[in-house]
Amino acid sequence: MKRTFGCVRLVWNKTLNVRSNRYKAGGTRTSYRETDAALTEWKRTAGLEFLSEVSSVPLQQTLRHQHTAFQNFFARHARYPRFKSRAGRQSAHYTRSAFRMREGLLALAKTAAPLRFVWSFEADVAELDPTMVVVSRESDGRWYVTFAVDIDEAPAAAPTGHAIGVDLGLIDLAVTSDGDRIANPRHLARKARNLARYQRRLARCQRGSRNRDKARAKVARAHRKVRNARQDFLHRATTRLVRSADLIAIEDLSVKRLVRNRRLSRSISDAGWYEFRRQLDYKCARVGRKLVVIDRWHPSSKTCSGCGYRLSELALSTRHWTCPGCRTRHDRDINAAKNILAAGRAVARGDSGDACGVDVRQQGTPCCGRR
Numbered sequence: 001m002k003r004t005f006g007c008v009r010l011v012w013n014k015t016l017n018v019r020s021n022r023y024k025a026g027g028t029r030t031s032y033r034e035t036d037a038a039l040t041e042w043k044r045t046a047g048l049e050f051l052s053e054v055s056s057v058p059l060q061q062t063l064r065h066q067h068t069a070f071q072n073f074f075a076r077h078a079r080y081p082r083f084k085s086r087a088g089r090q091s092a093h094y095t096r097s098a099f100r101m102r103e104g105l106l107a108l109a110k111t112a113a114p115l116r117f118v119w120s121f122e123a124d125v126a127e128l129d130p131t132m133v134v135v136s137r138e139s140d141g142r143w144y145v146t147f148a149v150d151i152d153e154a155p156a157a158a159p160t161g162h163a164i165g166v167d168l169g170l171i172d173l174a175v176t177s178d179g180d181r182i183a184n185p186r187h188l189a190r191k192a193r194n195l196a197r198y199q200r201r202l203a204r205c206q207r208g209s210r211n212r213d214k215a216r217a218k219v220a221r222a223h224r225k226v227r228n229a230r231q232d233f234l235h236r237a238t239t240r241l242v243r244s245a246d247l248i249a250i251e252d253l254s255v256k257r258l259v260r261n262r263r264l265s266r267s268i269s270d271a272g273w274y275e276f277r278r279q280l281d282y283k284c285a286r287v288g289r290k291l292v293v294i295d296r297w298h299p300s301s302k303t304c305s306g307c308g309y310r311l312s313e314l315a316l317s318t319r320h321w322t323c324p325g326c327r328t329r330h331d332r333d334i335n336a337a338k339n340i341l342a343a344g345r346a347v348a349r350g351d352s353g354d355a356c357g358v359d360v361r362q363q364g365t366p367c368c369g370r371r
Contacts, residue, residue: 004054005090032067055109057098091136101126117145139220156288163247165341175333177341188270238279249344252296292344305338
């Protein structure tokens, strides 16, 4: 498997280098067919014959993934593909023609022995009829086998007759229009001290030494624990929201721009706002819920959810305020969540007019820039 990972990495980097040089020289794009033909020639080239010693399926899948990556880049959906490092995550994708299941063991093409693995679900993997197998090794040295399976569409969830608005933040990860608060666990902040100690040890190690490899694995292990804890927490939180409401309204936060703030970038990344919205998006679509994303310039915090009175200024440090119009005392986050829900309902109805005294603008329309 290590040899396969090395060949996959070589094919990716060599193909990426050829693509980049060709495009810089004449502005010509490279098709998948051309990369496939180049791979065949490399296998016949002196010094690269070892590419034929591993299964050709992972190498072909690497070319397909890079072709998709460039399509996403030219469509402005992703950044420019980068070269792969041996210190990062390694993976090899095997389609149905390159693996088979035998007595609970996984047999891969051009491997000397079947691969033993620990299955983490109750169902038998052989009965699931997997369409693809991904063998990967993380930076901390852990190995994983992932099975891709075709499943039927999930049944629509039973209607609840309830709608909620969600306001994202840093003190609380999310505050709903019902007054519920989802605490921000700050996974990275809690592990920052130990992580800094591991990184100092890594910086002291000599490059290329065995101790440096051990120190790098310890740093990667600490990051993996933080990443898994954050993913698990977000999955639990988003699943509860999707199960509790037919309509969920959230703001269209520009996380990419917000993380440019040097004082808040680490906290925003630790909270996982983008992942929170991504999970809500696909979970709502899977069970038939409606997710409404309102305009990011919508003044949800400084507008009274009762009478619609809008403040001219509202400092970020002000967590509670009293409406001059109706004298209602507002919690900043709960009030914002209520206004987000009202705007989301208006958008869901196709009404771009007045919602609780607030003008609901179309997506992406700029205003004063203050919230």
